[in-house]
Amino acid sequence: MVGSxxxxxxxxxxxxxxxxxxxxxxEVAHExxxxxxxxxxxxxxxxxxxPSLYSHFASKNAIFDAMFAQAWDEFHAVLEKAIPAFPAxxxxxxxxxxxxxxxxxxxxxARHQLMDMPMLPDFTPSAEAFQSSLQCYGLMxxxxxxxxxxxxxxxxxxxxxxxxxxxxxxxxxxxxxxxRALLPRTVTLLADDLGLPPSPT
Amino acid sequence: MVGSxxxxxxxxxxxxxxxxxxxxxxEVAHExxxxxxxxxxxxxxxxxxxPSLYSHFASKNAIFDAMFAQAWDEFHAVLEKAIPAFPAxxxxxxxxxxxxxxxxxxxxxARHQLMDMPMLPDFTPSAEAFQSSLQCYGLMxxxxxxxxxxxxxxxxxxxxxxxxxxxxxxxxxxxxxxxRALLPRTVTLLADDLGLPPSPT
DNA sequence: GTCTATACACCGATAGAC
DNA sequence: GTCTATCGGTGTATAGAC
Numbered sequence: 001m002v003g004s005x006x007x008x009x010x011x012x013x014x015x016x017x018x019x020x021x022x023x024x025x026x027e028v029a030h031e032x033x034x035x036x037x038x039x040x041x042x043x044x045x046x047x048x049x050x051p052s053l054y055s056h057f058a059s060k061n062a063i064f065d066a067m068f069a070q071a072w073d074e075f076h077a078v079l080e081k082a083i084p085a086f087p088a089x090x091x092x093x094x095x096x097x098x099x100x101x102x103x104x105x106x107x108x109x110a111r112h113q114l115m116d117m118p119m120l121p122d123f124t125p126s127a128e129a130f131q132s133s134l135q136c137y138g139l140m141x142x143x144x145x146x147x148x149x150x151x152x153x154x155x156x157x158x159x160x161x162x163x164x165x166x167x168x169x170x171x172x173x174x175x176x177x178x179x180r181a182l183l184p185r186t187v188t189l190l191a192d193d194l195g196l197p198p199s200p201t
Numbered sequence: 202m203v204g205s206x207x208x209x210x211x212x213x214x215x216x217x218x219x220x221x222x223x224x225x226x227x228e229v230a231h232e233x234x235x236x237x238x239x240x241x242x243x244x245x246x247x248x249x250x251x252p253s254l255y256s257h258f259a260s261k262n263a264i265f266d267a268m269f270a271q272a273w274d275e276f277h278a279v280l281e282k283a284i285p286a287f288p289a290x291x292x293x294x295x296x297x298x299x300x301x302x303x304x305x306x307x308x309x310x311a312r313h314q315l316m317d318m319p320m321l322p323d324f325t326p327s328a329e330a331f332q333s334s335l336q337c338y339g340l341m342x343x344x345x346x347x348x349x350x351x352x353x354x355x356x357x358x359x360x361x362x363x364x365x366x367x368x369x370x371x372x373x374x375x376x377x378x379x380x381r382a383l384l385p386r387t388v389t390l391l392a393d394d395l396g397l398p399p400s401p402t
Numbered sequence: 403g404t405c406t407a408t409a410c411a412c413c414g415a416t417a418g419a420c
Numbered sequence: 421g422t423c424t425a426t427c428g429g430t431g432t433a434t435a436g437a438c
Contacts, residue, residue: 014421017421032322033322035236035322036322038412038413038414039413039414039415040412040413040414048422048423049422049423049424050413050414050415051415051416051417051422051423051424051425052421052422052423054414054415054416055421055422056421059414059415060413060414060415116372117372118372119320121233121234121236121237153382153383156369156379156380156383157383157386157387159369160362160365160366160368160369160380160383160387161361161362161365161387162365163365163368163369164361164362164363164364164365164366164368165361165365167361167364167365167368168357168360168361168364171317171318171319178357179357179361181354182354182357182358182361185358185394186358186361186362189390189391189393189394190390192390192393193386193390215403218403239430239431239432240431240432240433241430241431241432249404249405250404250405250406251431251432251433252404252405252406252407252432252433252434252435253403253404253405255432255433255434256403256404257403260432260433261431261432261433
């Protein structure tokens with residue numbers, strides 16, 4: 001009976017409801033902040049009663065967990081899709097990678113807080129959800145590896161500097177480009193320090 | 202009657218209670234996180250009932266407001282006290298300033314979140330409290346001015362890079378020094394970019 | 403100024419009918 | 421799978437006695 005049309009339809013419907021719940025949760029997070037997400041509000045938005053959510057998620061934190069994985073998977077997809085269009089030279093690739101991350105992070109404050117900040121007191125990503133972030137980090141590291149950057153300290157510095165620009169942009173000039181404009185300069189600083197060959201003119 | 206001993210004692214006692222409340226609030230913030238600070242918990246720690254706090258603060262946010270000002274005033278004092286011991290050369294001063302800020306920020310996560318992150322959904326610092334942060338920023342800017350750094354973009358870059366190291370340190374290696382160790386290198390990058398003269402050997 | 407008592411609005415989660 | 425009803429708990433804030 002496995003794989004029968006009946007079974008597929010049921011599973012599809014179930015998955016659709018799950019997606020609907022998560023979409024509503026993101027909606028609330030965008031409008032009122034991550035910590036203000038409540039089961040009541042999620043349920044209301046999709047025309048359900050709060051207890052019904054428990055048929056699809058074991059707890060509120062399970063919803064956050066799914067959102068966490070979703071966010072990292074999304075960035076993984078964005079990065080993978082963007083890489084083929086990256087320039088060939090190391091400096092160009094470094095800037096393209098930084099820009100891709102910057103724009104993704106700045107594009108959604110709630111998502112960035114969930115992915116990169118410990119904002120929810122009682123939430124810790126499950127091992128499965130954490131896998132999504134590790135997979136993403138692996139892709140980033142392979143990209144850096146091509147450029148010739150392997151040392152942990154160099155990777156740490158790279159993530160800190162780009163992340164610093166992201167945070168200032170979100171905290172002090174949301175929607176603007178005051179720190180976004182400093183990204184090329186920052187990447188050049190780093191490229192010089194790492195001794196990357198000059199870009200082809 | 203103004204300034205009579207009786208009056209002074211009363212005002213002193215009142216101020217002491219205020220300080221006690223704030224100290225308890227910080228204690229809770231350190232142990233359970235900023236968002237988990239509740240009037241109940243504050244009151245319990247100082248042997249009071251929650252409603253009694255309203256004799257000293259108009260609301261919970263008024264407590265956060267006082268904490269916000271307190272934190273910035275504290276950093277102002279720390280910075281002012283540290284400056285006389287700073288090296289004379291520009292590069293040395295730049296690193297000393299960055300180190301002072303880094304150590305202060307990393308030394309207290311809750312304080313850093315209150316000062317530099319928008320973590321509390323319904324809290325916005327009052328104009329008076331914000332003055333404390335502006336005064337502190339003014340001191341920092343005058344320090345940078347001596348070194349010859351005046352352009353807004355340069356100041357923005359400086360704060361973003363140092364802040365990026367702070368955030369990574371707190372998020373990924375609390376208590377350690379993985380990003381702390383990258384501070385001199387980062388400041389050197391920046392000093393080179395700004396064309397600061399080499400340090401005296 | 404501090405207390406007791408309480409109002410009021412939330413929250414996450416569970417039990418059990420349908 | 422969704423519902424109603426409800427439990428047990430959280431929180432801020434106010435009223436009024438002392």
